[in-house]
Amino acid sequence: xxxxxxxxxxxxGKTTVKPGEIVDGNVDVIMVHDLTGPLAVEAFKKIGVPKxxxxxxxxxxxxxxxxxxxxxxxxxxxxxxxxxxxxxxQIYDIGxxxxxxxxxxEKGHVxxxxxxxxADSHTCTYGAFGAFATGIGxxxxxAVFATGKIWLKVPEAIRINVEGQFQRYVTPKDLILHVxxxxxxxxxxxxxxxxxxxxxxxxxxAGRMTLCNxxxxxxxxxxxxxxxxxxxxxxxxxxxxxxxxxxTLLSDPDAKYEKTEDIDITDLTxxxxxxxxVDNVKPASEMSNITVEQAFIGSCTNGRIEDLxxxxxxxxGKQVKDGVRTLIxxxxxxxxxxxxxxxxxxxxxxxxxxxCGSTCGPCLGGHIGLLAPGExxxxxxxxNFIGRMGSKEANVYLASPATVAASxxxxxxxxxxxxxxxx
Amino acid sequence: xxxxGNAVKFGDNIDTDVILPGKYLVLIDPHDLAKHAMExxxxxxxxxxxxxxxxxxxxxxxxxxxxxxxxxxxxxxxVKCVLAESFARIFFRNAINIGLxxxxxxxxxxxVDNGDHITVDFEAxxxxxxxxxxxxxxxxxxxxxxxILADGGLIEYLRRSMKK
Numbered sequence: 001x002x003x004x005x006x007x008x009x010x011x012x013g014k015t016t017v018k019p020g021e022i023v024d025g026n027v028d029v030i031m032v033h034d035l036t037g038p039l040a041v042e043a044f045k046k047i048g049v050p051k052x053x054x055x056x057x058x059x060x061x062x063x064x065x066x067x068x069x070x071x072x073x074x075x076x077x078x079x080x081x082x083x084x085x086x087x088x089x090q091i092y093d094i095g096x097x098x099x100x101x102x103x104x105x106e107k108g109h110v111x112x113x114x115x116x117x118x119a120d121s122h123t124c125t126y127g128a129f130g131a132f133a134t135g136i137g138x139x140x141x142x143a144v145f146a147t148g149k150i151w152l153k154v155p156e157a158i159r160i161n162v163e164g165q166f167q168r169y170v171t172p173k174d175l176i177l178h179v180x181x182x183x184x185x186x187x188x189x190x191x192x193x194x195x196x197x198x199x200x201x202x203x204x205x206a207g208r209m210t211l212c213n214x215x216x217x218x219x220x221x222x223x224x225x226x227x228x229x230x231x232x233x234x235x236x237x238x239x240x241x242x243x244x245x246x247x248t249l250l251s252d253p254d255a256k257y258e259k260t261e262d263i264d265i266t267d268l269t270x271x272x273x274x275x276x277x278v279d280n281v282k283p284a285s286e287m288s289n290i291t292v293e294q295a296f297i298g299s300c301t302n303g304r305i306e307d308l309x310x311x312x313x314x315x316x317g318k319q320v321k322d323g324v325r326t327l328i329x330x331x332x333x334x335x336x337x338x339x340x341x342x343x344x345x346x347x348x349x350x351x352x353x354x355x356c357g358s359t360c361g362p363c364l365g366g367h368i369g370l371l372a373p374g375e376x377x378x379x380x381x382x383x384n385f386i387g388r389m390g391s392k393e394a395n396v397y398l399a400s401p402a403t404v405a406a407s408x409x410x411x412x413x414x415x416x417x418x419x420x421x422x423x
Numbered sequence: 424x425x426x427x428g429n430a431v432k433f434g435d436n437i438d439t440d441v442i443l444p445g446k447y448l449v450l451i452d453p454h455d456l457a458k459h460a461m462e463x464x465x466x467x468x469x470x471x472x473x474x475x476x477x478x479x480x481x482x483x484x485x486x487x488x489x490x491x492x493x494x495x496x497x498x499x500x501x502v503k504c505v506l507a508e509s510f511a512r513i514f515f516r517n518a519i520n521i522g523l524x525x526x527x528x529x530x531x532x533x534x535v536d537n538g539d540h541i542t543v544d545f546e547a548x549x550x551x552x553x554x555x556x557x558x559x560x561x562x563x564x565x566x567x568x569x570x571i572l573a574d575g576g577l578i579e580y581l582r583r584s585m586k587k
Binding site for chain 1: 435436438440441444445446448449450451462463464482483486487488489490491492509510511512513516517520521565576577578581582585
């Protein structure tokens with residue numbers, strides 16, 4: 001079996017499972033946030049069960065519309081706070097957490113070998129820690145609140161073998177954009193995307209999170225990386241729970257895969273996803289004269305300390321171009337504090353960028369930094385759909401933190417490698 | 424269970440941001456959501472859907488955000504069923520869970536024209552385009568999914584099954 005099959009077999013009390021088989025799995029942790037939680041709370045009340053199945057396994061995180069930008073949003077937050085209080089759930093309120101997919105692993109809710117569901121499509125991020133994690137809707141979340149179980153079809157798996165070393169200013173974001181461009185927006189529907197190979201073993205936890213985070217953009221049910229020493233180091237001090245033996249989670253040598261993609265990143269250059277589909281990917285070097293009004297570095301895809309360091313390295317001592325609103329949003333309070341200690345906030349602020357408090361922000365066009373008709377944004381987030389970041393007549397280009405930082409300085413979408421070569 | 428309605432067609436990779444833009448996620452009443460259904464692509468959609476329609480999509484219908492407000496907006500605008508070449512998995516589950524029937528049907532988008540009269544028989548797994556006479560046999564949904572749809576959604580299904 002591969003790692004995903006092993007986790008689903010264990011969760012459903014079986015010794016083996018096969019792709020296509022429907023299993024009834026025990027859920028280890030469920031997460032809801034301020035935009036999906038209220039519908040789940042309403043649905044849960046209708047089921048008529050007084051208490052959630054296990055209050056230690058339900059996590060509430062306020063991150064999408066925070067701080068409340070409207071009375072309606074404030075009411076949704078109030079609903080979630082009350083539910084958390086009544087049910088005695090762990091809640092990460094404003095100022096206490098940050099973006100759900102960063103907070104969940106930081107606070108020790110994500111452990112290798114577990115089944116995690118979240119009422120958010122980017123729940124697949126947690127596969128970076130060797131967990132089976134997938135997004136669900138609000139009604140389904142309510143059903144999990146009541147039962148602690150979920151039916152799942154065991155997915156076929158795609159093995160993505162990666163080797164080679166990243167060139168300067170080429171990042172895991174460029175790799176995942178390249179993979180999505182190759183497989184297509186529907187290229188992994190219902191499937192598991194398992195990242196393997198020397199590049200993945202050398203990759204930071206932050207990079208693995210970026211890869212797994214965007215697997216949903218090719219339709220995958222989950223993205224996953226086998227846990228290793230780096231996983232163990234990340235989790236140290238974040239959880240008091242016993243970790244499983246990682247050996248038992250590794251994909252067997254004879255594990256079955258529907259297909260294998262071999263990727264050598266030696267020659268990979270910075271990549272861009274053009275509007276308005278995430279698989280519309282081309283090298284940044286082919287970009288011609290695309291002026292931007294907004295540059296955004298943040299989100300559950302690229303708001304981690306490693307991303308901010310890379311952006312700061314490019315922006316240090318420089319000024320963002322007049323006419324480019326540059327928003328920097330650390331993925332969590334922990335990331336914010338670390339950036340503060342390292343002097344990154346000062347670098348960004350001196351450069352003329354606006355550093356905002358940790359939130360999903362402009363990524364989903366709900367709150368902070370929306371786009372007007374005819375405007376263009378270059379963004380480290382994960383979606384460039386029509387209307388995603390505000391007006392449906394605005395354009396969103398997706399790129400790495402290095403590319404967005406370089407573009408903020410020039411006012412045009414810029415390949416960071418070419419910018420450095422010109423120095 | 425059967426549904427009938429005229430077809431309203433969409434292309435491939437229809438994402439949940441165009442089905443229901445993010446700025447409306449603070450709305451709670453599904454009738455309010457319905458006023459903005461498909462706003463990203465066709466602002467006249469709610470008026471068309473009012474009569475009771477069948478949405479016909481291409482590949483990867485409902486991709487992107489897990490927002491259940493997307494299928495809710497479609498259902499309450501008057502969409503009786505969504506037929507597509509393939510669905511994004513979260514949308515597929517969400518639709519069933521809120522009682523909006525969804526069926527995967529290869530070849531449907533090429534065979535059906537906008538406005539064609541469509542009938543769907545879920546138990547039999549048949550889809551008919553009455554206007555041009557074409558018909559499709561699709562894989563039947565598992566019985567527990569048909570039960571969820573017959574009950575009107577997962578919550579009603581759970582209420583009934585937990586009472587047993």
